[in-house]
Amino acid sequence: MTINPNFPALKNDRLLRALNFLPVDTTPVWMMRQAGRYLPEYKQTRAQAGDFLSLCKNTDFATEVTLQPLRRFELDAAILFSDILTIPDALGLGLYFEAGEGPKFHKTIRTETDIAHLPKIDVANELDYVMRAVTSIRHALAGQVPLFGFSGSAWTLATYMVEGGSSRDFRHIKQMMYTTPELLHVLLAKISDVVVDYLDAQVKAGAQVLQIFDSWGGALAYQEFIEFSHRYNRQIIAKLKVKHPDVPIVMFTKGGGLWLDIQADSTADALGLDWTVNLAKARTTLKECQQSLSLQYKKVVRPKAIQGNLDPMLLLGSTDGIKKATQAMLKDAYMGEKTGYIANLGHGITQWTNPEHAKVFIDTVHEFQI
Numbered sequence: 001m002t003i004n005p006n007f008p009a010l011k012n013d014r015l016l017r018a019l020n021f022l023p024v025d026t027t028p029v030w031m032m033r034q035a036g037r038y039l040p041e042y043k044q045t046r047a048q049a050g051d052f053l054s055l056c057k058n059t060d061f062a063t064e065v066t067l068q069p070l071r072r073f074e075l076d077a078a079i080l081f082s083d084i085l086t087i088p089d090a091l092g093l094g095l096y097f098e099a100g101e102g103p104k105f106h107k108t109i110r111t112e113t114d115i116a117h118l119p120k121i122d123v124a125n126e127l128d129y130v131m132r133a134v135t136s137i138r139h140a141l142a143g144q145v146p147l148f149g150f151s152g153s154a155w156t157l158a159t160y161m162v163e164g165g166s167s168r169d170f171r172h173i174k175q176m177m178y179t180t181p182e183l184l185h186v187l188l189a190k191i192s193d194v195v196v197d198y199l200d201a202q203v204k205a206g207a208q209v210l211q212i213f214d215s216w217g218g219a220l221a222y223q224e225f226i227e228f229s230h231r232y233n234r235q236i237i238a239k240l241k242v243k244h245p246d247v248p249i250v251m252f253t254k255g256g257g258l259w260l261d262i263q264a265d266s267t268a269d270a271l272g273l274d275w276t277v278n279l280a281k282a283r284t285t286l287k288e289c290q291q292s293l294s295l296q297y298k299k300v301v302r303p304k305a306i307q308g309n310l311d312p313m314l315l316l317g318s319t320d321g322i323k324k325a326t327q328a329m330l331k332d333a334y335m336g337e338k339t340g341y342i343a344n345l346g347h348g349i350t351q352w353t354n355p356e357h358a359k360v361f362i363d364t365v366h367e368f369q370i
Contacts, residue, residue, distance in 0.1 A: 006139075007138055007139065007143075007206060008139070008141075008142045008143035009143050010143045010145075010146060010208070011143045011144060011145075012076060012144060012145045012146075013146070014026070014028040014076050015028035015030070015076045015077050015145070015146055015209070015342055016146055016208070016209070016248065017339070018305060018339050018340060018341060018342055019209070019248040019250075019269050019270055019305050019340075019342070020248070020269075021303060021305065021339050021340045022339060023338070023339055024338075024339050024370070026365075026366050026368070026370065027330060027333075027341060027342075027343050027365050027366065027368060027370065028076035028077070028342050028343065029075065029076055029342070029343040029344065029361075029362050029365040029366065030075050030076055030077040030078075030079065030148075030342070030344060031069070031075070031344060031345050031348075031349050031358065031361075031362075032079075032252075032344060032345055032347060032348040032349065033348030033349045034069040034073075034075065034079065034349060034358075035065045035066050035068055035069055035079070035081045036348070036349060036351065037351035038349055038350065038351050038352070038353040038354075038355060038358070039068055039069065039072070039355055040355075041068050042065050042068055045061055045064055045065050045068075046065075048061070049061045051097070052083075052097055053095065053096075053097070055081075056081065056082050056083060056086070056129070056130075056133075057129045058129075059129065059132045059133050059136050060136075062080075062081045062082070062129075062133040062136070062137070063081075063133060063136045063137050063140050065081045066078055066079070066080060066081040066133075066137045066140075067137070067140060067141070070141075070144065070145065072355060072358075072359065073358065073359055073362045074362060074363070074366060075145060075362065076145055076146075076342075077145050077146050077147070077148055077209065078137065078141055078144075078145055078146070078147050078148065079147070079148035079150065079211070080130070080133060080134055080137060080147065080148060080149050080150060080202070080207065081133070081137075082130055082133065082150070083103075084150070084151060084152030084156065084157065084213055084215070085103050085152070085157075085160060086127055086130060086198075087123075087127075087151065087152065087157055087191070087194055087195065087198060088105060088157060088160055088161050090121055090123065090126040090127050090194075091118050091119060091121065091161075091194070092107065092118075092119060093105040093106065093107045093108075093109070093161060094106030094107055101165070101166075102165065102166045103160065103165055103166065104164060104165040105160065105161065105164050105165060107164075108161065108162060108163070108164040108172075109158075109161045109162055109187060110162055110172060110176065112183055112186075115183065115186055115187050115190065118187075118190055121194065123194060123197045123198045123201050124197075124201045124204075127198065127201070130198075130201075130202070130205075131201055131202065131204075131205040132205075134147070134149060134202050134205035134206045134207055135205045135206045137206070138205075138206030138207075138208075139206075146208040146209050147206060147207055147208050147209070148207065148208075148209045148210065148211055148250075149199060149202030149203065149205075149207030149209070149210050149211075150199075150202075150210065150211045150212070150213060151195045151198050151199050151202075151210075151212055151213070152195075152212070152213050152214075152215065153195070153212050153213065153214035153215075153217065153229065153232065153233055153236075153253075154188045154189075154191040154192045154195060154229075154232040154233070154236065155188065155214060155216065155217060155220070155228055155229040155232065155233075156213060156214050156215045156216045156217065157191050157195070158173060158184070158187055158188055158191055159173050159216045159219075161187070161191075162176060162187075170216070170219055177224065177228060181227075181228075184228065185228075188228065188232050189232075191232075192232045192235055192236050195212075195236050196236055196239045196240060199212075199236075199240055200240065200243050200244070203240075203243075203244050203247050207247075208247065209247065209248050209249075209250065210240065210247060210248070210249045210250070211249070211250040211251075211252055211272065212233060212236065212237070212249065212250070212251050212252065212268075213252055213254075214229055214233060214251070214252065214253040214254065214256065215254050216254070217229045217230075217233075217253035217254065217255065217256050218253060218254050218255015218256055218274075219255070222258075222259070225256075225259055225262065226259075226262055229253070230259070230262050230263060230266075233251055233253075233263075233266060233268075234265065234266040234267075237249050237251065237266050237267050237268050238266070238267055241267045248269040248270065249267075249268045249269055249270075250268065250269065250270045250271070250272050250307055250342075251263060251266065251268040251270070251271055251272065252271070252272025252273075252307070253271075253272070254274050254347060255274060255276070256271075256273075256274075257273055257274060257276050257277035257282070260277075260282055260285045260286060260289070261285060261289050264285075264286055264289035264290065264293065264304060265289070265293060268304065269302075269304070269305060270304060270305035270306060270307050270342065271286070271304055271305075271306055271307070272306075272307040272308055272309075272344070273306055273307065273308035273309040273346065274308065274309055274346035274347055275308070275309050275310060275311035275312075275345075275346030275347075276346075277308070277309055278332060279306060279308070279309060279329060279332040279333040279335075279341075280332040280333075280335035282306055283306065283333070283335055283336060283337060284335075284336075286303070286304045286306070287303065287336075289304075290302075290303050290304070303340060304340075305340040305341060305342065306333065306340065306341055306342075307341070307342040307343075307344050308343075308344050308345070308346050309329065309344065309345070309346040310325060310326060310329055310343075310344075310345050310346060310361065311325075311345070311346055312345045312346065312347055312348065312349050312350050312353070313350065315345075315349065315350075315353045315354070315357045315358060315361060316350070316352060316353065316354075316357070317357075319356075319357065319360045322357055322360045322361055322364065323360060323364045326343075326361055326364040326365060326368075327364065327368060329343070330343065330365065330368045334370055338370050339370075343365040345361075
């Protein structure tokens with residue numbers, strides 16, 4: 001990877017050190033959705049922008065909201081302010097947001113013809129507003145902390161494209177999966193190519209770490225997770241590692257804790273875990289997987305770091321409760337290890353969270369003696 005010499009030098013590399021199993025002075029921490037509706041300053045900026053998409057597409061606004069949580073909290077990473085649905089929008093599906101109902105698309109992809117008509121896009125051009133935001137944020141951070149870029153996984157993006165928005169039962173995409181699996185594979189392959197290009201462009205624009213959000217991987221049955229989700233996650237990560245071998249990648253599958261042995265078989269540097277997983281058990285499982293995969297591939301497979309996994313709803317509780325739960329999480333995370341761990345929530349912080357409670361979580365992480 002060619003580093004832009006104009007970017008300021010990184011001052012806080014705690015998170016990158018943890019991902020590489022190097023010694024850390026304290027536990028690195030950031031929060032999924034750390035720039036969001038729980039912050040009054042975010043609401044103010046969003047009101048100025050007019051709507052969510054305008055906020056994402058305006059470089060100054062996207063930079064401002066990305067930096068807001070770092071002014072309040074001692075965080076160890078920033079994450080690009082954007083949305084996983086920028087890719088389907090760029091593919092011509094027409095993203096819009098309906099009050100109280102979340103994201104929706106004007107078009108759906110449900111037939112062979114629909115898939116065939118998906119355009120081949122130049123992400124650096126079609127999603128240039130994302131790349132401009134990445135570069136702007138990287139400069140604005142002035143080396144304070146590393147910057148995450150991100151994308152949705154192929155499976156998760158496909159669910160929105162086929163369903164036409166959020167879904168509780170994934171009826172349309174599961175019907176496609178069980179009746180015409182070959183059709184779904186064509187769609188997933190197309191999306192995967194775009195995801196690789198998209199994340200590659202983010203790194204070139206200034207992202208220093210990447211995260212792939214498989215938000216709906218946990219909606220699949222065991223065998224289907226392997227075939228329709230993990231298979232493509234693994235391919236995406238492998239292709240990115242060829243392009244950018246030194247850029248760490250975190251793979252987060254919500255509800256994927258049952259399949260750590262499956263997810264271990266990829267070149268991701270870390271696995272993000274939700275709150276249903278015990279971190280000590282996750283460490284043990286991943287260590288066993290590393291040993292068996294090293295034998296299988298006849299070479300040393302590097303260990304997987306872990307990230308997570310406090311229940312975001314705990315931040316609605318008492319400050320004492322937050323401290324105790326955070327300390328318990330950290331004790332589990334460091335069973336047998338002194339690094340290779342990033343503290344986070346098990347999913348995105350909710351809009352109902354008191355920012356002071358988020359601060360208690362972050363400060364408790366940093367105060368914990370490893």
